Amino acid sequence: MADTQNMNSRRDALKTMFRGAGLLGLGGAAWGSAAIRLKASELTLRPPAAIKEELFVKACIRCGTCVEACPYDTLQLATLDDHTAMGTPFFKPRLIPCYMCTDVPCVPVCPSGALDLKNIAKQIDGVQTEKPDINKAKMGVAMLDQEACLAYWGIQCDACYRACPLLGEAITLEFKRNERTGKHAFLKPVVHRDVCTGCGLCEHACVTEKAAIFVLPRTVATGRVGAHYIKGWDEADEERLKNMKEAQTKKSSPEDELNDWEYLLDDE
Amino acid sequence: MIGNTCLMMSRIIWRNRYIILRRTVQIGLLVLFGGANWWGWKFLMGNYSSAYVFETFYLADPHAVLQTFAAGFVMSTDAIVGGIIVLLFYALIAGRSFCSWVCPVNMITDLATYLRKKWKITSKENFFSISRKTRYWVLGLGIVLSPIVGVAAFEIINPITLLHRGIIFGFGMGWAVIIALFLFDLLVVEYGWCGHLCPLGAFYSATSRFALIKVKHDVNKCSMCMKCFGVCHEEQVLHIVGKHSGFIKNECSNCGRCIEVCEDNALKFSIYNTKI
Numbered sequence: 001m002a003d004t005q006n007m008n009s010r011r012d013a014l015k016t017m018f019r020g021a022g023l024l025g026l027g028g029a030a031w032g033s034a035a036i037r038l039k040a041s042e043l044t045l046r047p048p049a050a051i052k053e054e055l056f057v058k059a060c061i062r063c064g065t066c067v068e069a070c071p072y073d074t075l076q077l078a079t080l081d082d083h084t085a086m087g088t089p090f091f092k093p094r095l096i097p098c099y100m101c102t103d104v105p106c107v108p109v110c111p112s113g114a115l116d117l118k119n120i121a122k123q124i125d126g127v128q129t130e131k132p133d134i135n136k137a138k139m140g141v142a143m144l145d146q147e148a149c150l151a152y153w154g155i156q157c158d159a160c161y162r163a164c165p166l167l168g169e170a171i172t173l174e175f176k177r178n179e180r181t182g183k184h185a186f187l188k189p190v191v192h193r194d195v196c197t198g199c200g201l202c203e204h205a206c207v208t209e210k211a212a213i214f215v216l217p218r219t220v221a222t223g224r225v226g227a228h229y230i231k232g233w234d235e236a237d238e239e240r241l242k243n244m245k246e247a248q249t250k251k252s253s254p255e256d257e258l259n260d261w262e263y264l265l266d267d268e
Numbered sequence: 269m270i271g272n273t274c275l276m277m278s279r280i281i282w283r284n285r286y287i288i289l290r291r292t293v294q295i296g297l298l299v300l301f302g303g304a305n306w307w308g309w310k311f312l313m314g315n316y317s318s319a320y321v322f323e324t325f326y327l328a329d330p331h332a333v334l335q336t337f338a339a340g341f342v343m344s345t346d347a348i349v350g351g352i353i354v355l356l357f358y359a360l361i362a363g364r365s366f367c368s369w370v371c372p373v374n375m376i377t378d379l380a381t382y383l384r385k386k387w388k389i390t391s392k393e394n395f396f397s398i399s400r401k402t403r404y405w406v407l408g409l410g411i412v413l414s415p416i417v418g419v420a421a422f423e424i425i426n427p428i429t430l431l432h433r434g435i436i437f438g439f440g441m442g443w444a445v446i447i448a449l450f451l452f453d454l455l456v457v458e459y460g461w462c463g464h465l466c467p468l469g470a471f472y473s474a475t476s477r478f479a480l481i482k483v484k485h486d487v488n489k490c491s492m493c494m495k496c497f498g499v500c501h502e503e504q505v506l507h508i509v510g511k512h513s514g515f516i517k518n519e520c521s522n523c524g525r526c527i528e529v530c531e532d533n534a535l536k537f538s539i540y541n542t543k544i
């Protein structure tokens with residue numbers, strides 16, 4: 001009798017254990033997959049000096065101090081329906097762009113390291129300083145839809161060019177003869193991605209119904225040729241060939257070949 | 269006549285002294301945080317995940333810092349030091365008092381419990397029950413999941429910080445989560461969120477075992493009226509009441525409600541392991 005009781009209680013204990021393990025597994029799987037979905041934020045524009053997105057969603061403690069430090073109310077904290085990791089800061093340039101404050105108040109207040117001053121540190125004579133240089137920010141890059149751009153139609157509009165805080169550097173105007181009329185010129189805006197900060201002042205200024213120029217995160221909006229293509233007409237690039245020991249299709253040491261903003265990209 | 273009213277008023281206030289103090293602290297902190305965002309005050313910027321105090325130092329949620337560490341990111345010194353300050357404050361001094369003195373979710377769940385009792389929605393039907401230990405599993409699971417999903421696993425679904433942020437920065441659709449939490453506490457499980465599931469409560473319970481401020485029970489004064497059991501959110505911590513004198517430990521959140529309802533002066537705030 002006592003034995004069967006023991007057996008029963010052991011069986012019950014095992015049952016409870018398995019039931020608990022099952023619940024734990026179920027909870028873990030549901031929670032884990034929800035978390036993976038919820039952290040997806042590929043199309044989000046982050047504040048200046050943000051570390052790369054994959055690390056950013058880990059690092060950000062979601063306190064909103066950067067949002068409060070922003071004098072233009074550009075930054076907002078993501079709510080449940082913002083299609084990005086809940087509680088993390090982002091901005092929508094068509095609503096309010098980043099006005100590129102020279103003292104960059106949003107960055108030094110970050111307690112977690114998600115916004116890192118090092119990413120926009122001012123260089124004086126090649127030496128990194130503690131001071132920020134907002135022109136080095138790489139929040140995103142402006143993309144231009146030529147079909148929707150009035151300037152590409154031949155109508156004079158240089159709203160984005162004029163709005164750009166790095167006027168003549170991040171956006172330049174390309175002059176082309178307008179063959180259709182025979183007496184006018186196209187003034188076509190062209191974005192230079194290595195200079196563009198992604199502040200979105202161009203997107204904000206664009207006069208079309210839905211902006212023809214708009215900012216996307218660099219991870220989404222940029223391509224990369226790969227180290228095995230060499231510009232034969234560029235002596236500096238030719239040097240790379242000499243340094244290369246053997247044929248490599250994979251990138252050897254990415255660090256020195258990357259542009260200064262390419263730390264933002266995923267390297268696989 | 270007026271004297272009588274005054275006496276009655278002061279009696280009511282006295283009988284609710286801790287709940288008044290708690291609401292003052294909870295709402296006061298929200299006003300300070302809100303003021304930073306709405307009117308540019310510089311006392312307390314940020315929210316409960318991390319706060320920038322007087323523009324001089326940071327406080328941080330140690331549970332969030334821990335999850336982030338588990339996910340594979342070591343935060344800046346500001347956040348780590350801030351997390352340690354907060355952890356030490358609760359672990360050594362205040363106990364699990366974050367839950368009932370600071371956390372705004374407490375006001376929501378207290379309201380749910382109040383209505384639950386008023387409308388007599390008892391859990392006698394017991395169609396759904398969970399163990400109070402579940403929260404420790406949730407706590408552990410959150411830490412284990414963080415490196416797997418590559419993000420602080422609880423922070424990404426955290427309804428507590430969602431409410432903090434919602435009040436200070438705007439809700440979006442977040443209010444739906446808060447309503448769900450309220451309904452869960454109102455209709456499904458009594459003290460369901462705070463007393464059974466919340467891993468932050470579990471975190472502070474687990475770390476504040478030796479905190480100084482604790483409720484002390486004097487069995488010699490106790491008349492076994494059981495009123496404290498009626499108001500306690502964590503009844504299991506009162507297991508010594510009426511049996512022997514000692515300190516209330518473990519999941520007690522120092523809300524002081526039991527002290528207010530005790531008519532025998534058998535419960536009071538005291539310093540752990542002293543005769544005070």
